[in-house]
Amino acid sequence: MPSSETRDTSPQRIVVVGGGVAGLVAARELSLGGAAVTLIEAGEQLGGRVASAPLHGHAVDVGAEAFATRGGEVQRLITELGLAQRVVPPAPRGSWVYAEGVARPLPKGGALGIPASPMSAESRRVLGFGAALRAALEPLRRRATPTNDETTVAALVTERLGARVLERLVRPIALGVYSTDPTELRIAQVPGLREAFDRSGSLVGAARELRAASSAAGGAVAALEGGMTPLVAALEADLLGRGCEIVRGTQVVALVPPFDTEPSWQVHDAEGSCLASADAVVIAAPELAARELLGGLLGGSRDAAPVPSDIEVIALAVHDERLDAAPRGTGVLVAPGDPRVAAKALTHATAKWPDRAAVRGPGEHVLRLSYGRTGSAPETAALADADAFALALRDASLLLGIELAPESLADAVRQPWSVSPPPGARPEPQTPATVALAGDWVHGTGLASVVAGARGAANDLLGRLAPLHTTDPSSTPQQESTVRPA
Ligand SMILES: Cc1cc2nc3c(=O)[nH]c(=O)nc-3n(C[C@H](O)[C@H](O)[C@H](O)COP(=O)(O)OP(=O)(O)OC[C@H]3O[C@@H](n4cnc5c(N)ncnc54)[C@H](O)[C@@H]3O)c2cc1C
Structure with missing residues (x-):
């Protein structure tokens, strides 16, 4: 039977809201997939929390200053952008921890402060002999209770390794890296931790496993010469070279879904002007702003946002x-x-x-x-x-x-x-099939999670759009508003 469908060969028009690394990477991926992309950023600068400021004649990073090498996604992106020669490792000096009035070298080889070698001289210096011994014996103890989505880092570390490991090592690192107290941080929110713990049955074993994975990637973190903002400049140049439109200094305040007489998304600014029409939208703004936009779409979803x-x-x-x-x-x-x-x-x-x-x-x-x-x-x-x-x-x-x-x-x-706290402790909001979410509140804190997540979200969106990108006289545009389960 002849089909009434005809293939629409015009490129998909996609608007990306937010010009942080998540938005820039999603825009690049969509553009590589053949879409015509408009990226709209509220601020005058691109990069979001990858930002620098002049300090006594040279730029310094005032947001992210490095990337985790885990997964290799950031390195891959950097290579694609022609910046591979500019990757620099940190000096192998190690860092210190200040607790109860004393600064001591942080034991090497741990993960989130969980020591991989609790009886090393450094670990004993920070923890004292008794607490170090208790932690060293942890791999021999059978796991008492299985972990679940609610298990917090504080509860698991205290139960398995003792309060001193929590206070002197894990708490300072959790607060430094995630700005979240371990009593609020679920183990599922720390990349790889829950899986490594469930595999090895021990926190010390999990720390060793995570550390081995980052060593295999050439060290846990790296940066670009001069700071992380060259990544933003390279992404911007790449997008412009691909013909993407970049709009700065414009806050998106409303997304109007397609309806009968207007089969495209309408993207509005604070004055109510329509900034762009699109077949699909990627929301790459931080959690509160994203939920505000989604709340306008679905109702009520802003309330689920934790206070940043x-x-x-x-x-x-x-x-x-x-x-x-x-x-x-x-x-x-x-x-x-x-x-x-x-x-x-x-x-x-x-x-x-x-x-x-x-x-x-x-x-x-x-x-x-x-x-x-x-x-x-x-x-x-x-x-x-x-x-x-x-x-x-x-x-x-x-x-x-x-x-x-x-x-x-x-x-x-x-x-x-x-x-915002890292994801994992609250449900991701539902979105229509032609809306994708990207950013650290969805995919995890830090550039390694953000880059991998934005690429994935953009490609999933392109995959969902492909079957919709047909002109079928019998279909109605309301199909665009289909709600996708989280
Ligand atoms: C001080 C600090 C240090 C950090 N250090 C590191 C580190 O060393 N290594 C690491 O990997 N990670 C680090 N991070 C975390 C990392 O910076 C973030 O996880 C990552 O940059 C988040 O990127 P994003 O694109 O999701 O969000 P953002 O960078 O916040 O980008 C979101 C963008 O959306 C824009 N926006 C918001 N609302 C709207 C709207 N309505 N319309 C249009 N645009 C909008 C914002 O202006 C912003 O530019 C650090 C974070 C901070 C704050």
Whole structure:
């Protein structure tokens, strides 16, 4: 029987909302798949939480400063963009942890602070002999209760390894990396942890497994020479080269689904103007904004969003030759509860990344401190710049064990951020078949998860669109609004 369908050969028109790494990568993937892409970004800059600011003559990262090599997706993207020669590893100096008034080297080879060798000299120094021995015997203990979606990192670590491992190692790292307390962080939210634990039946075994996987990938993290923003510039150039349209400084406030007389998505700004019509939309905005757009579509989905945490990054350019010796390796993670220090982490950027030291004058160093833990505003939030920078310098002195004089401060910069907890603890909202979601609140915190997730989401969307991309006189456009189960 002859079909009434005719194949529509015009490219799919797809709008991507949000120009962070998730949006940029999704836009590139869609474009590679043949779609005509328009990317709309609320801010004037692309990159979202991959951002830099000038500090005493050179750019410093004030958001993401590295990528996890796990999975190889970021490295693959970097290679495709022609940046492979610019990948740099961190200096092999190790980092430190500050707990109960003492800074000690962080045991090497662990994952999320879970020690892979609890009886190593470093682990014993941080934990004390008794707590280290208890952790070392953990692989021999049978697992008491199976994990489930609700199992928190705090509960599992305390049960398996003891409270000291939680307080001195896992809590500072969870707060530093995820801005989430381990009592709120589910093991399913830490990439690979639940699977590795279920496989090996032990947390120490899981830490060894995760560490081995990152060593096989050439080390746990890497960066680009000069910082992570060249990745954003390369993605932008790549998109423009492919003919994608990029609109900046324009916030999308509403998405109107296709209906009888208008068979396309209508993308609106705050003035109610239609910015673009599209066959499909990728929402790559952070969770609150994304749920607001989806709430407009499906009703009520904004309420499911957890309250994001506010954090602040302060970067200092400091002249002090005593810092040349990298007294605390690549930096210090801070266990909460010490009234003398407000920062939750310090990165000694010029000790961690030799290329950043090479461009600075002798004795000049970049120290990056972060503030703000779950449920409380950053200690710096209400402070004027001068007071915030003075606090950061005092914290740096304490954490590095070197009294840094106020006159050693050559320049300083601050950047507030709002971050959602990683996914896994709340249901992903339902979306129509012609809408895809991308971003760290859907695919996991960090560039490794974001890049892999955005690529996957874009390709899934193209796959769903292919059968719809026909002109069938008997079909009605309302089919576009079909709700896809999460
Ligand atoms: C201080 C800090 C340090 C970090 N360090 C690291 C690190 O070292 N390594 C690592 O891998 N990860 C790190 N991360 C996490 C990493 O930066 C994020 O997981 C990742 O960049 C998130 O990308 P995204 O595209 O999902 O979101 P975003 O980068 O937030 O991008 C979302 C974009 O959407 C735009 N937008 C929002 N609403 C709208 C709207 N209505 N219309 C149009 N546009 C809109 C925003 O302006 C933004 O540009 C860090 C994060 C922070 C805050």
